[in-house]
Structures are given as C-alpha cells and as structure tokens.
Amino acid sequence: MAKPTIPMIRNQWYVAAYGYEVGRDLLARTVCGEPLALYRTEDGDPVVLADRCVHRRFPLSESRLDGDKVVCGYHGFTYDKTGTCVYVPGQQRIPRTARVSSYPVVEQDSFIWVWIGDPAQADPTAIPRAPWLADDEWTSVYGMEPVAARYSLLVDNLLDLSHETYLHGGYIGTPEVAETPIDTEVDETNRIVRVSRHMADAACPPFYADSTGIQGRITRWQDIEYFAPCLYVLHSRIAPQGSVPRPDGSDPEGFHLQIVYAIVPETENSVLDFWAVARDFAREDQEVSDYLAKFNRTVVLQDVTALNLLEKAIAQEPEGVQELSINIDTGGLAARRMLRQMAEGTPAAV
Numbered sequence: 186m187a188k189p190t191i192p193m194i195r196n197q198w199y200v201a202a203y204g205y206e207v208g209r210d211l212l213a214r215t216v217c218g219e220p221l222a223l224y225r226t227e228d229g230d231p232v233v234l235a236d237r238c239v240h241r242r243f244p245l246s247e248s249r250l251d252g253d254k255v256v257c258g259y260h261g262f263t264y265d266k267t268g269t270c271v272y273v274p275g276q277q278r279i280p281r282t283a284r285v286s287s288y289p290v291v292e293q294d295s296f297i298w299v300w301i302g303d304p305a306q307a308d309p310t311a312i313p314r315a316p317w318l319a320d321d322e323w324t325s326v327y328g329m330e331p332v333a334a335r336y337s338l339l340v341d342n343l344l345d346l347s348h349e350t351y352l353h354g355g356y357i358g359t360p361e362v363a364e365t366p367i368d369t370e371v372d373e374t375n376r377i378v379r380v381s382r383h384m385a386d387a388a389c390p391p392f393y394a395d396s397t398g399i400q401g402r403i404t405r406w407q408d409i410e411y412f413a414p415c416l417y418v419l420h421s422r423i424a425p426q427g428s429v430p431r432p433d434g435s436d437p438e439g440f441h442l443q444i445v446y447a448i449v450p451e452t453e454n455s456v457l458d459f460w461a462v463a464r465d466f467a468r469e470d471q472e473v474s475d476y477l478a479k480f481n482r483t484v485v486l487q488d489v490t491a492l493n494l495l496e497k498a499i500a501q502e503p504e505g506v507q508e509l510s511i512n513i514d515t516g517g518l519a520a521r522r523m524l525r526q527m528a529e530g531t532p533a534a535v
C-alpha cells in the first residue's frame with residue numbers, strides 16, 4: 186500500500202464547530218478546503234457562509250454583524266443570511282452575481298454540522314448521532330485540536346487503538362490493549378466500521394482508575410463505531426474484573442464513557458480533531474470533569490504530535506514507499522476502503 190492519501194469527500198456532513206463556539210461573533214473555520222464564516226442570527230439559528238467577500242476577497246469572518254446581516258470589513262458589501270448581497274457602497278444597482286455561498290447547516294448533539302458539497306443532496310436525517318453529548322443523563326467534556334496531517338492518518342489512528350499501549354502508555358494504554366485481538370465488522374449499507382476489543386482481565390490505566398475510583402484489575406471493553414467519514418464513537422465500558430452486564434441489559438457495576446471524535450478534513454494536509462468524553466458516573470463531580478478534560482486533551486496532543494511526524498515523513502518520502510499491515514490494521518484498512526469508495530462516488534451497498 187502506497188501513501189495513505191484519500192481525497193476529501195465533499196458530499197457529506199461534517200462538524201464545523203461546537204454549538205457553544207458559534208454566537209454573535211463571526212467564527213472562521215475551514216472544512217474540505219472551503220473557508221467558512223459561522224455565526225448565529227438574532228433568533229439563534231446557526232448560519233454558515235463562504236468566508237470570502239465577492240468584491241476583493243476580504244474574510245467575512247473578520248467583518249461585523251448588523252442584525253442578521255454581515256457587513257464586509259473592507260468596503261461594506263453587505264450579505265443576508267442566505268449569502269445574497271443586499272447592499273454595495275456608492276451605487277443603487279447590486280450586481281446579480283454578488284452573492285456568497287451559504288451552506289446547509291444543522292445543530293444536533295452539541296455540534297454544528299455543515300454540508301460542503303451539492304446542497305441538493307444534503308439530507309439532515311443522514312447525520313450520524315452522538316446523543317450523549319446533549320443528554321442530561323450524561324456529563325461531557327470537550328475540545329478540538331488542529332492537526333497538521335491528512336485526515337486519513339487520524340482515521341488510521343482512531344481505528345487502531347493498539348497504539349494506546351505505546352503512544353499513550355501510562356495514560357490510557359496498558360499491555361492488554363495491544364495484546365488482545367480485535368473483531369472487525371463492516372456495514373457496507375450504512376457505511377459503518379465496527380471494531381471491538383473486549384479485555385476480560387486488564388490493568389486499569391490512570392485515566393479510568395482516577396475517574397472511576399476502581400482499584401485493582403478490570404474488565405475493559407472497547408467498542409468502536411466509525412460512521413464514515415466524520416463521526417467516531419468509542420463506547421468504553423470499565424468494570425471490576427469479572428463483572429459483565431446482567432442478562433436484562435442493566436449494568437450497575439459498569440462505568441460507561443462515550444468517547445466521541447469528529448474527524449474533519451480541513452485541507453488536503455490538515456485535519457480538525459474534535460474530541461468529547463461523555464460519562465454516566467460522577468456526573469456532578471467537577472473535579473472528575475476537569476480531570477477527564479485535561480487528561481484526554483493530553484492524550485489527544487500525544488496523537489497530534491505523532492500524526493504531525495507521520496505527515497512530515499510522508500511528505501519527504503520518495504514515491505513507492507510501501508506500508509506493512511498486520512491484523513491490528515483490519516479496522517483501519519476497512520475504513521480506508523470505505524472512504525475510497527465514497528470518494529469515488531460509489532453508492533452504498535443495498
């Protein structure tokens with residue numbers, strides 16, 4: 186396998202921001218190479234416009250709001266929330282071509298989702314769900330780190346958690362993660378890759394020992410669902426060693442975390458790494474929240490450092506350098522295959 190390069194897939198929903206980031210100040214983000222300006226109307230609805238004034242390219246994100254309209258900070262071209270120019274300085278006639286793209290946008294599960302491609306294909310019901318992030322029964326912490334690496338490297342990283350043992354040793358990794366084989370399942374119809382690793386008897390890494398208070402060995406389950414291309418959920422279950430859910434599905438001894446990532450191609454060689462950790466225990470405990478936020482960010486930054494190095498290595502390597510894949514790569518390879526099909530426009534299997 187040559188370079189792990191997969192084209193950015195435009196006709197898909199992507200997370201552009203957390204809802205709390207978007208307000209009455211303009212926010213700049215780039216998704217699939219498209220510079221975007223985000224804001225909320227006075228009624229609170231999110232708006233996403235192309236971040237480039239049609240006049241002389243001034244970024245609208247560096248401009249100002251007048252009610253629900255954006256007034257370009259350079260010469261005052263003014264756009265409504267549909268991107269239509271409603272005012273130009275010094276003349277009555279507004280050129281017909283004076284408009285910027287406005288993108289389909291949906292706020293759901295604490296995320297602002299945007300559709301970059303053909304608006305006619307934007308189906309809000311196709312947005313994958315991460316309900317825990319906006320559910321009172323769960324407590325969440327959040328962050329986003331930009332990575333100077335192509336998005337496929339982040340997909341590889343998240344689909345193969347055996348790296349926890351080495352890259353995140355002493356944080357979330359223990360020997361059992363790398364040693365326990367995975368089960369991989371590919372749902373071609375819904376374009377989901379599932380990777381499971383159930384460890385019956387494992388050491389408890391600090392991330393879980395400190396947040397749950399469990400002492401001693403644990404039963405640790407990692408069940409990944411990757412909704413290609415953007416949303417990744419790691420359903421993490423931690424329990425005292427030997428404990429499994431009851432036959433009726435209840436799980437009083439289990440601690441559950443939904444570790445959510447949104448993988449957002451920014452440019453060909455950069456990706457936005459949105460991460461969130463939702464938990465169903467110690468929900469009111471601010472210390473646990475602060476701990477998980479700080480700790481998870483540290484772990485994410487370990488990944489960022491590694492992926493930045495990989496991107497540099499790829500940029501410098503001669504053509505034709507081959508990778509070597511083994512069993513742990515099954516999920517990552519399935520994800521790459523799925524993304525390639527999507528990039529080529531192959532319809533999902535029925």
Ligand code: FES
Pocket residue numbers: 238239240241242243257258259260261262
């Ligand atoms: S660049 Fe926006 S009005 Fe001139």
Ligand SMILES: [Fe+2]
Pocket residue numbers: 342348349352353484488
């Ligand atoms: Fe990692």
